Amino acid sequence: MADEMDIDSPRGSKRKADEIDGDTNGKEDTAAPRRIRALDPDVVNKIAAGEIIVAPDQALKELIENAVDAGSTALEILVKDGGLKLLQITDNGCGIDKQDLPILCERFTTSKLQKFEDLQSIATYGFRGEALASISHIAHLTVTTKTADSNCAWRAHYDGGKLSPAKPGQSPDPKPVAGRPGTQITVEDLFYNVPTRRRAFRSASDEYNKIIDMVGRYAVHCSHVAFSCKKQGESSTSISIQSNSSAVDRVRQIHGGSVANELIDFSTSDDRWGFKATGLATNANYSMKRTTILLFINHRSVESTNVRKSIEQTYAPFLPKGGHPFVYLSLEIDPQRVDVNVHPTKREVNFLNEDEIVQAVCERIRSKLAAVDTSRTFLTQTLLPGGAWSDPDSAHAAIPKAGTSGANSRKTPARPERNDSRLVRTDTNLRKITSMLPPATGSGASPCGSRTAKGKGKETETPEALEYETVDRELTVCRLLSVRELRTAVREDMHHGLTEIFATHTFVGIIDERRRLAAIQAGVKLFLVDYGRACFEYFYQVGLTDFGNFGVIRFNPPLDLRELLDIAAAQESQQAQSQGGDEEVDFAEVIEAITEQLVERREMLHEYFSFEVSPSGELLSIPLLVKGYNPPIVKLPQFLLRLGPKVDWTSERSCFDTFLRELASFYVPEQLPPMPGGGAEAEEGEKGGVDADTKARRDHVRRALEHVLFPAFKARLVATNSLMQGGILEVANLKGLYRVFERC
Structure with a gap:
């Protein structure tokens, strides 16, 4: 009997396709696809209206833009129930011609656009002709308008994008009425036929605040237009702006x-x-x-x-x-x-x-x-009458006056007790590791090898004399997709925590120049940084961001490529022999092949990298990546030799990537011999162990790291995940050290 009973399906359940088609044979073909049908035009228009008019303030935005496009200099806005019950805007613009009223609220009717190409030069607020059409599908819309050459105003009512009568049985045609020049648009019962959207609004006051915000935005921007906005039934206005206000x-x-x-x-x-x-x-x-x-x-x-x-x-x-x-x-x-x-x-x-x-x-x-940041204003609060400041760091505690008890005397709350484990070094000029090292004797040099000048009881660094010439060359805009992809790859590989450390760090000092180690402080933590790897990442990123706009280091006289490559080949051969290699390489053929390769691509190298080679095989210039730091020229022959086998010249992206990586490796500071100690050891080291060129190079590298490269890391280095692996090591945490001391 249960099979013969008609049981209603639950509300909201999906019906089978054969039920929709009216199939009564009782068969269900689950494999048959559902038929595709065109939506009813009314459904289409309501969907479009829901996309454009999402709230009363968006409807008002469209109306304000239309009014300003019409040349209005005064806008009056009236709101009831947050714009859901009534939203009216009155302007003094050019008005709407009576002949245009029948199609005013049809979709895609506009006076601002004729063909698709006009979108490329559109300079008006609106252009699609969908604002009034969308409003008319979800509200009752009334338009009263008067042009300058019209004897009277005309009023029209709209429903669903078409003219509708004001009352049942009347004609839908526009009616002549008394009115002033301009247009008045009245929107009533917004979302009356979309109950789900209407119930989603929390309160009328919230929607009115959004309307005030929207009116305020355009009131600030439209300097020649007067604005007024108020709630219906109230005498005072929420916003009142004169047209001549600045x-x-x-x-x-x-x-x-x-x-x-x-x-x-x-x-x-x-x-x-x-x-x-x-x-x-x-x-x-x-x-x-x-x-x-x-x-x-x-x-x-x-x-x-x-x-x-x-x-x-x-x-x-x-x-x-x-x-x-x-x-x-x-x-x-x-x-x-x-x-x-x-x-x-x-x-x-x-x-x-x-x-x-x-x-x-x-x-x-x-x-x-x-x-303008030369004067700052701060809010301060004075002590209450009779109050005494309690300073826990002071040796003298606040003592109540005679005749008063400590319980009844007025005291301001004491400052929280200072926790030394949370103190962060804020002044990078206070002290550095190099100031704690013993001074070198005999040469008057500072412990780090930098030149100093004595005066008024303290030592100050003498800046290195580097001269640069500025040329009038226009900035080249890089539109190469390959370079943009390489930049994107760097951003995607960014390690946010490490980037933040470099962005907020304080440079402490150089620890070991042979292993290229430096110390930095971030917050209350001390880190050991492999500045060789950090410099490689930085120079590679500079090559990508400044692509095609590098500076130039010129050689005068020019250097012979073959001679430089011959020097590098001799070094490679000597190194191979010292390691016991038996394979013999014809370096003469390699040198000639690399020279021909660089000469053949000299135009591309000059345009993109400021790497200039003459047709006869002379090196005229190399790129300058950063001012204040000179690359180690001693590495130039090896850099040129590696351009042959290490650069992929067959693919644009691979070519740019590998060339910039070799350039970054060339710019990385070289490993220098350890610094000799003070006293007799320093004198002996300066006589036999460290020559003048090495000392000068150490001075340059130390000064560049402290005053050029690490400040540049702070400003623009994007630390990648590869740098996190072995490029930085936390060696001390002030909070952890205090816990160790407390146990003692």
């Missing part, structure tokens, strides 16, 4: 005087990237709990995670921990470089050279902050 005054009225009083204006432009940036930013005296960025690209309010992170990193050195800035940024980019049609709500756009443009803007903001 940008600073607009920020003052919307975001408060504490922000406006600390604003600095900035501007920058670059024809290479085709952009111009202007804006306002708070200085170092102001900080807030959350970053506020008003970003406009070609006058559209957009969002960009990349811009936000870059600006926050720019402000990090200037603001206290937990502080965030306020920035208004307007970017005007060549429309041909911008793709505006990547997001339904136009909230995001894509444009060329994004990283370069963002970096240029942040550099400008950083220079402005540094220029």
Whole structure:
């Protein structure tokens, strides 16, 4: 009997395909595919409306942009129940012609775009003609408009993208009414036919706050437009901006005087990237709990995670921990470089050279902050009357006055007791390891071999005399896909923890020049760094980032390639004999092959690497990667010899990768003999063990490591996972040392 009973399926359960098709034969063909059908136009329009109009503030954004495009100089906004019940905007623009009202709310009807190619030069806010169409499918829309040459205003009602009568039984045609020039758009009962979306909104006050934020953004940016916004039934306005108000005054009225009083204006432009940036930013005296960025690209309010992170990193050195800035940024980019049609709500756009443009803007903001960072304001709190400061580090404790008891006397809370295990060295000039070594005698040299000048009771380093010539050469923009892929590979291999250590480290000193070891401090930890491997990573990354824009080290007179390669071949032959190798190599043939290879590719080497070779086989120049440090010329013959077998000349990416790695190996500081000790041992070492050239090279390497290379690591080294394996070693932790001492 149960098989003969009709049992209703649970609500929401899927029906079989044959049930949908009305098949009553009782057979279920599970293997048959479901038929593809075109959606009903009403469903299509509602789906599109849900993508474009996601909340009342997005609907208002579209209406504001349309009003500004119409040449309005005053906008009045009226809101009820957070825009869900009523959203009305009135402008004084050019109005809408009566003949255009029948198709006003149809999809893809616009006066700003005629063919697809027009997207490449679009300079208006809107262009698709979907805003009003989408609103009309999810709300009751009324438009009242009057043009300058019209005798009266015209009012039209819309439902589902088409004209609809104001009341049942009436004609849907527009009706003449009294009105002022411009357009008034009234949106009522937003999402009335999308109950799921309407129930998702938490409260009317939250939606009204979003509307105020959206109006405030455009009120700051649109300098020639007056704005007013208020709730229906209230006499006071939430926002009231006059058309002649300056940008600073607009920020003052919307975001408060504490922000406006600390604003600095900035501007920058670059024809290479085709952009111009202007804006306002708070200085170092102001900080807030959350970053506020008003970003406009070609006058559209957009969002960009990349811009936000870059600006926050720019402000990090200037603001206290937990502080965030306020920035208004307007970017005007060549429309041909911008793709505006990547997001339904136009909230995001894509444009060329994004990283370069963002970096240029942040550099400008950083220079402005540094220029005004001569005076800082800090909040202080005075002691309460009768209070006494309790200093645990002082030998004298706070003593109550005579006649008062310790319990009744007023005391301010004592400062927390200092924990020496958490102290971090903050001044890199206080003391270094080299100052603890015994001084060398007889030569007047410092322990590390650097030149010093005595005066006023202390020693100061004498900077090395390196002369550089600046040439007027345009910066080459690298658009090679192979180089970009190599840069991406470095970023993907980044070890974030190690990169942070190098970015915040303090240089302590050089430990061993033969094994190329140096000590750095990060926080309360001491690390031993293989600066040879660190330098290799840094020079390789410099080769990628400065590709095609290297400096030049010229040889005068030029060096003969064959002679240099012959020197390297002799060294290789001698080394092979010392290791007992029996294989004989025809180095004369190898030298000739490498020379022909370099001469044949001399144009590419000169263009990309500033590595210049004459047609006759003379080495004219090699690339200069960093100012203040000269590569070890003693390694030049070996570097040239390795360019033959170690560089893959058959593939573009492999060629660039292997050549830059060989160049980085050449630039790595060479291993130097150990430093002789003080006293008689130093004199004996200087006489027989260490020649003048080695001493001069040690001076140069030590000075470059401390003042050029390690500061460069701090600024731009991306530490990779390979550097983590054997390139750095933690040797001390202040907290751990204190625990050991406490046991004693």
